Amino acid sequence: MNDQLPSAEEAIKILIENGCSPRVIDHCKAVAELAVNIATRCKRNGINVNVQLVYIGALLHDLGRSKTHSVHHVIVGAEIARSANLPSDIISIIERHVGGGISSEEASKLGWPKKDYLPKTIEEKIVAYADKLIKGAEIVPIEETLRTLEVELGPDHPAIRRIMNLQEEIMNLCKEGSS
Numbered sequence: 001m002n003d004q005l006p007s008a009e010e011a012i013k014i015l016i017e018n019g020c021s022p023r024v025i026d027h028c029k030a031v032a033e034l035a036v037n038i039a040t041r042c043k044r045n046g047i048n049v050n051v052q053l054v055y056i057g058a059l060l061h062d063l064g065r066s067k068t069h070s071v072h073h074v075i076v077g078a079e080i081a082r083s084a085n086l087p088s089d090i091i092s093i094i095e096r097h098v099g100g101g102i103s104s105e106e107a108s109k110l111g112w113p114k115k116d117y118l119p120k121t122i123e124e125k126i127v128a129y130a131d132k133l134i135k136g137a138e139i140v141p142i143e144e145t146l147r148t149l150e151v152e153l154g155p156d157h158p159a160i161r162r163i164m165n166l167q168e169e170i171m172n173l174c175k176e177g178s179s
Helices: 010-018 024-043 051-060 073-083 089-095 102-110 122-132 141-154 158-174
Strands: none
Touching: 010 024, 010 051, 024 051, 024 122, 024 158, 051 089, 051 122, 073 089, 089 122, 102 122, 141 158
């Protein structure tokens, strides 16, 4: 596996060449911009975060939407990324960004390879969280995202609690003035 991160221009080219729509690309750019802002705040607070990995990972997080808009876009995107010889850190961001993560049990029910798809690294968590704050290419309150998920998945779905926990963790690590 290649460890070299693609440039932003190369990442956009990968999205285009794989058939991502302009709408998906605009969404990825918006997520990347917000994710970099969050990562930069984290870094200022002394958190060891690779801002460039966050940027490129966020640009490529929805690569699988070139083929499907279902939850399976994470699996499809990871496969495309593997075939493009992208770094494993990018593949992990793609696999672990949806819904605050997917447990191995949930993955099995979806017919995915049985493993844990929960974000683990700070970079994965930042991209997953930033993605929940962008609808289309616009920033939305996390409450709006949670309400939408409650309607789609049910109020007791584990994704809702995971996103709330993700928000709390990111806010604690990255809020202005924290250390």
